[in-house]
Amino acid sequence: MVNAATKELKKHEKDQEWWWVAEKTRSKRLDYLRKAVWKKGAIGGAYNPGIKIDLERPILFTEAWKENDQDPMMLRKAKAIAHVLENISIFITDQAQLVGYIGSLPHTIQWYPEGASIVNEEVYNEPGTVPEPKEKSLKIMAEINDYWGGQTAIDKLGRVLNPEDLVKYMSGVIGWGVPTSAYGYAGKDYEYILTGKRGFEDIIEEIDGYMDEAEKRTSGEPGPDIFPLYDKMLNWEAMQIILEASINFAGRYARLARVISENFESNPKRKEELMRISETCEQVPAKPPRTLQESFQFDWFVQTLARFEAYEGSMPCRPDYYHGPYYDKDVNIDKRLTKEEALDLVGEFMIRTYEIGVFAPRWAREGLQGITGTWVWTMGGVNKDGSDACNDLTIAFMQAARLVRVSNPTFGFRWHPGVKDEVMRECFECIRHGLGYPSMRNDPILVENTVYWYGHPVEEARTWVHQACMSPCPTTKHGFQPMRMASATANTAKMVEYALSDGFDRVVQMQMGPKTGDPRKFKDFEELFQAWTAQMEWLMNILVRTVNLGRAKDPEFFGRPFLSAISERSVESGLDAVSPEGERGNCWVTFFTWVENADSLAAVKKLVFDEKKYTMDDLITALEADWEGHEEMRLDFVNNAPKWGNDDDYVDDIMVRCLKEVARHSHEIKCPSGNNWPALPENVSGNIHYASLVGALPNGRRLGDALYDGGVSPGPGLDKKGPSAVLKSCSKFDHIKDGRAFLLNQRLSPTQLSGEKGFKLWKSYMDTWADLGLDHVQFNMVDDTTLRAAQSDPEKYAEVIVRVAGYSAHFVDISRKTQDNIIQRTVVGL
């Protein structure tokens, strides 16, 4: 007999209410932990009620910083962070098996006053997040801001940069990001730290060896070769200080768990769990992990400790690959964990990540609505020898994702021809459950792309992880990227906007781009295209110049002792991990709002130069008026000009030409390691943030209208020829040589893709996608009815997740404009 609970579950499945299915099928522990999290992602641009700034770290850090003003950067920094780790409050949540948080209390978000004064003032001004008692907190915050004013990493960089570059960059209209590792996306040398070969005690010993040798040499015969060793010895000391502080920090958790177990807890099972937590924290990160729990805990301490040092906005990792051997040992070989027990740990590992909260400046909150960072975890892929790397933990992560349903982390799955159907089915189930992830990545294409652009050896390229949302980066000694260079993110719709305004920005009323000529006088499309090319080069150049300098000066202005201490090349060289020396280079320029360029250029070519329906004077007059008073003409540009994504060579050829121009220039501009800067079109929710910063465009868009959802995705609702036409348009450029990666959003019908038949249809679509050589695709599979219902009754649908761009978010956490933009996307029938 089928009981009521099973009937209810079946009904939820039938109605595709997957959030209820998750809640009713996950363990009690996961249910408690999932609901225990304070959501740190912003609703649109505002923090959730109850979220408060953590003042313990800023106070402790500043205290120690002032005390050690005689020390060079890395040493001073290490001492300041060690002081924080020794004194900050820690906590252990009921039922948790993994411990560690970047703030002192579960509802707090971290603040790094040493990073940027502009952010510090924003922290002070932010409504709702000042901790109680408010008056006392404001006084503390004002004192901290007064101390750090003019002394932060960004203040220091601002004094070195070309003032014109600085002002234009900081205007907020041409790009975003902060050119310092204080707010960077930091990769990790996982091949050094996560392969179970060493713990922090081993690294301290390794550093002792280098310091002994350096001491010997600096006491011996004098010569110029010994000069760098004096600085290196101080850096090594800094690394040792922070490694020791990290071990002690874990020890504090070990002790707290033991105190709770011995003095407070009465449940024998929980007492035992707490003693296991204690034992785990005594073991890692001091020594290498022995079990799955220790392996996750080791990784979690690494992620947490790194965030005591800097606002790391991404989490470039590959958990199934690095933790997979421990899962296999515990579950399949030693059988010390059941699959269900392991699933609890896997789910909790995701929940701990979801819990992270750092104060993000408003542009970042608006550009990443609903989340706190782009934690895109990499799954699947191949081993260094090219064989399939999927394992039982890959499957466990997919299953856990459907149970905990967090919007952060999400997964990017490295598809290759050897992936088994069983694993593909798990990926499909996650997508069918409306998570919007995993995004599907074409591994053979991306490995080749990684080798092509930067010259990474193929074995290293095969270790790649998502450095942020999209860009692959190896996890090796010379391949990993310690600072993502996030500020090279271009609002590329400005390229075509400036080509049509002689470089003048009508929105902020400043001369931004180069003067490329009065557009009213352009005689043919070639003149316009030349102007566009000049604006494109200028935009890439100014962003790359800014961030290159930020990277080169970062060891002097910011300093990363912890990141250095877990990076083989720094441990060996005694240099800051962010120093470009020893890194092969893996930079890219993120291209927001990209497709608007092709659609706009195609519209001008067709309606002005080919059909001569309008003059350039007509067009510029209409654009300057934001199309006001020219509605009929605007609709002509919307409806009668070709649009990208319909397999129409007229506009597709322009897109390909634009990409090839960008690729040419990408080889001309160099990163601090001397390597290339390819482009990567994608948007996150920058299309909404920039809506009020991009003026009228010839694709018919007005100032304030949402921009397209990004990457190489067609404009919402403008792909009218079906999914094959979209794939064909996207296959006309080279996904290896024409750029770094290309985001493609697709909306599918959950009804059409239900059941076994649905899986086969999707598989067949994926085969076409792979055959055509595309590198990325991601899916939204939540129908309009559900999304509309969630708009009118957000509380009832609080757990509905959607794919925004390179990340997923809870639908209720994104602004109305972003919600509408997602609903507007075409649902394609396969």
Place this chain on the structure above:
Amino acid sequence: MARKRKTRGGDWAQIRDAQAKSRSTAKGVEGREHVPEIACGKCKKFSENAYGSDGSGYCTVLKMGSDVTKEPPVYILEGEASLVTMFNMDTSKCKYYEKMAIIDTDATECADPHYRRTQRQMANLDK
């Protein structure tokens, strides 16, 4: 006559220095909390910086070199670079001041940065 070095950076250097000054002067709580009755942040011509909500912004009418705190105020209307100012800058002498109706101080809708005022200090003011 003493030799004078060539000035570099032009208006852009002036903007940089003005922005840096707005964030590096010791202001305490009072300097940060006080919003004058007639302040740039209440004016229609003030465009809040899209890069942050630190309170800085641009005047969409006046250019660099202007100084509305002087008596009489200096108004520069031509130039490539807009005047940098702060939301709580006293602008009672400025003839271009025009009070705007503040319609969005919430920010969950990622409203137009040119017409929003998201600072906590602005939340209790007359809308």
Place this chain on the structure above:
Amino acid sequence: MTTCNECTNFFPLEDDPSTGDCVQRVVDPRQAYYKAKPVDEDTDASKCDQFQKK
């Protein structure tokens, strides 16, 4: 003066009893947890609203 070492929440370090952790049970609107904050045994606890005499 009332000091931390007179409180039930104070747990001295085994190797240095002059210092230790103030361990408290907290129940917030979303979760329950134990938190620990390092304190010295002679810290003034006269104004601490969590003080509980041993």
